[in-house]
Amino acid sequence: MDRTYFVYMMASCRNGTLYVGMTNDLLRRAYEHREGLAPGFTAKYGLKLLVWFEQYETAHAAISAEKRIKRWRRRWKLELIEKLNPRWEDLYPGLVPGPA
Template sequence: MANKAAVYILASRHNGSLYIGVTRNLMKRIWHHRNVAAEGFSTPCTRHRLVYFEFLPDMGEALRREARLKTWRRPWTERIIREQNPDWMDLWDQVIQ
């Protein structure tokens, strides 16, 4: 999973506040979020539950996908989360395997 472009969504809880991000190293980036190693939007609200991720062929495509997701209305974003993760489980264990 290292050096693979990915888009991910973090949630504070089931149907909670969301954070959409992009990275080249999903495991490292989620570790940073979970350990508050990186300051930013996700820090004050503890959006640490990884509820969605997808790998893309390259970083340019990942950035375009992130931008598209950020323009979506909340119900559309919730729909793609439910399609991959109906119970909004933390997918961290899938990332570290």
Template sequence: MSGVNFYVYIITNKNHTVLYTGFTSDLERRMFEHKTGVYKEFSFKYNCNELLYYEEFIDKEEALHRERQLKKYKREWKENLICGFNPSWRDLYDDFLLD
């Protein structure tokens, strides 16, 4: 992933009832934090720790703009986005680590 510095991502819980959209400069570290419950915030409260979708950016402002966009979208639109990227809705965390 050379040249990529920022990520916008969507995670969910085991039953896919909650979608959480986030931004980070280190997706591997941030997903580890979600999976281990380091921060007791929204994603911890709703057990969101499965990586369903991510986009890579070089420009921080572009990534933050995209995160704000995604947060405004209704769930149905986010589901369609996820289905185009990850049709089986499987946790992509291990795949991301292998890249």
């Protein structure tokens, strides 16, 4: 069975607090953060905007990328977000399936 893994960043607002995470279900995980269902750091700091994500074919690759990005300087994370998402738009609505 093929599985897809994601490394993602949640933010409180443009240039706000950031969180880097990894999941095999980006839609579910982003929803949990948005609704405050994921207790801890993201709920405490109101990180509800999905501002960046990247897809990986293996859990090992995703975990390695997550660990690498977590060690990055903040400026590098901001540059990564702005390369894909210069307006810091919430990417979550684009993941949610709409009416057919």
